[in-house]
Structure formats: C-alpha cells, structure tokens
Amino acid sequence: MDWQELTNLTGGREFTVERVRLNETGVAIEGAFELPQLAQLSAEDQVFVTAFVRCHGSIKEMERTFGVSYPTIKSRLNRITQALDFVETDPAPSRAEVIDRLRRGEITAEQALSELEGPT
Numbered sequence: 255m256d257w258q259e260l261t262n263l264t265g266g267r268e269f270t271v272e273r274v275r276l277n278e279t280g281v282a283i284e285g286a287f288e289l290p291q292l293a294q295l296s297a298e299d300q301v302f303v304t305a306f307v308r309c310h311g312s313i314k315e316m317e318r319t320f321g322v323s324y325p326t327i328k329s330r331l332n333r334i335t336q337a338l339d340f341v342e343t344d345p346a347p348s349r350a351e352v353i354d355r356l357r358r359g360e361i362t363a364e365q366a367l368s369e370l371e372g373p374t
Contacts, residue, residue: 261297291338299334346372
C-alpha cells in the first residue's frame with residue numbers, strides 16, 4: 255500500500271502508525287509514529303507538490319501542466335504552505351559554539367553578544 259492509498263483510505267482523518275517494519279531486515283518497531291508532513295496532505299495536494307518539484311518550482315510550467323491560471327497555482331501553493339510547518343535550515347548556534355568561536359578569536363565579543371541575543 256502506498257501513501258496515496260492510505261490517504262484515500264483514511265479520508266483525511268487523523269490516524270497513528272503503530273508499527274514500522276524495515277523490509278530488508280524484517281525488523282519491526284512498535285510505537286506511535288507521526289507521518290511526515292507531506293504524507294499528511296491530501297492525495298491531490300501530494301500530486302500537486304510532486305508536480306511542483308518536478309517543474310523545479312516554475313509556476314509557468316505548473317500553469318501548463320494543470321491548465322489553470324497563475325492566481326490559481328499561487329492560491330493552492332499558499333493553502334498547502336499553511337498546512338506545513340516551517341523547517342529551520344540554518345539554526346542558531348548554541349551558546350557553547352559561540353563561546354568557542356570567541357575563544358579562538360574567530361569573532362569579536364560584540365559579534366558573540368549579537369549571536370547570543372539572537373534576531374531582534
């Protein structure tokens with residue numbers, strides 16, 4: 255069963271995966287696992303996101319693929335964006351990292367204070 259079948263089966267209702275089996279080893283793990291965010295989208299939205307990635311983020315190409323207007327594509331992207339949490343790709347350095355860089359002379363005391371205070 256693939257994610258699309260599972261999404262259709264559940265009808266968009268919340269569910270919990272309780273067992274995961276690693277195919278190549280046969281090892282099974284039991285617990286309560288959340289699905290990845292993309293797998294929690296409707297099947298139609300999963301297809302849309304896949305198409306968007308295959309189009310390398312080109313809205314013009316998406317317009318041609320789906321035969322709809324720019325505002326329609328943007329509206330759908332905005333709706334899907336609201337369903338997904340932002341993933342921080344450049345997390346702030348830890349206090350220890352900042353202090354180590356200060357000790358090594360890589361940054362000034364002023365830069366260290368600025369990094370420790372974080373964005374304002």
